[in-house]
Amino acid sequence: MTNQEAEPLTYTIRFSLRDDRGRAMSNTEETVASVGAGKTVRRTLEPGGYPADGMLDAGRVRILGVDRVPSDEAPAPVGSCPASGLRLTADQGDAAMGLRVVGLHLENCGSRAYALEGYPVVQLIDAEHRPVDGVEILRGTDGIPMAGGDGGPPRPVTLRPGESAVSGLAWRNTTEFGEAVNVPYVRVRAEAGSAPVMVAPHLDLGTTGELGVRAWQKDETAPDGGTGESGSGRPGAQGPYGRPSSS
Incomplete structure (x- = not known):
């Protein structure tokens, strides 16, 4: 290499x-x-x-x-904890009938509680690591057909050591008129001001021009307060484990 x-x-x-x-x-x-x-x-x-x-x-x-x-x-090696005490991961997601969902998971692997509220901050990045324009980043996924509701407005989340929060990216890969947009990388911050993490979910956004982002919620599905990296961003859903990243 x-x-x-x-x-x-x-x-x-x-x-x-x-x-x-x-x-x-x-x-x-x-x-x-x-x-x-x-x-x-x-x-x-x-x-x-x-x-x-x-x-x-x-x-x-x-x-x-x-x-x-x-x-x-870059991703933190599995089993390690970044200096920030927070480990951000993206899974490989779910796909069905044109709907795509990729889960984002935030693990408190440090020694003190961490509080956040709202949505991850995401930026779409192309293969040359340049920002991708022309795609609207939506707060919530209510506007994404078949993505399901978000369960109400964002609520404060406090993560004790070992606990995790879950968010997710949702879109449809519908292709109609225009040029289809494919985004290999997403730069993610747990919240404004957090250290950036670049994950590689390879978003096939089609020509919809929209990407929905779910608010952070406590991950109640993670066993023993773990990372919950097997989910797809849908509370309670289970899916394949994906590529981890650190923040």
Whole structure:
């Protein structure tokens, strides 16, 4: 992995591992943290038990995609806690009948209580890390068809150590007249003034020009006050675990 940019970047590479007949057996991710400007890092991909015969060579690996974010906004390793005491994550989301929902999760991994109220602050970012214009960021998802209600106005949330809050991004990928908009990255702040976190949910916004953002709520679904990273931003919903990020 070679960083050709002028700042340190953290890379996440998504691989598909194939068997001896070329069939996809599993997908996996590898993160290469803090590659300095102009630097090259080489690593060996471990099979992790796939393919079933234990053999892994270049012919059995396909690169599905590469995400890159500034290292000072990059995901915190699983099990670590940023200096702020807050860990912000985005899951891989849910998709059904044109509706897309990606959950945002805020874990208090520090030693003191943290209070917030309202909505995450989000900025859409393109593949070259430039702001994406022309998409309206809505407070709430009432205006997104089939996204469901938001359960009333924002309420104060206090997170004790080990507790989490959940928000979410919702949109429809309807494509009609005009050029479809695809947004690989979203820069997220837990609230105004918080440190930014760049996540890579790959939003296929179609031509709707709208993205709804849910207010923070206490995550009552997380077991033992954990991160709740398996949800999709819908209170009580369960979905796939996604890529973590720190704030």
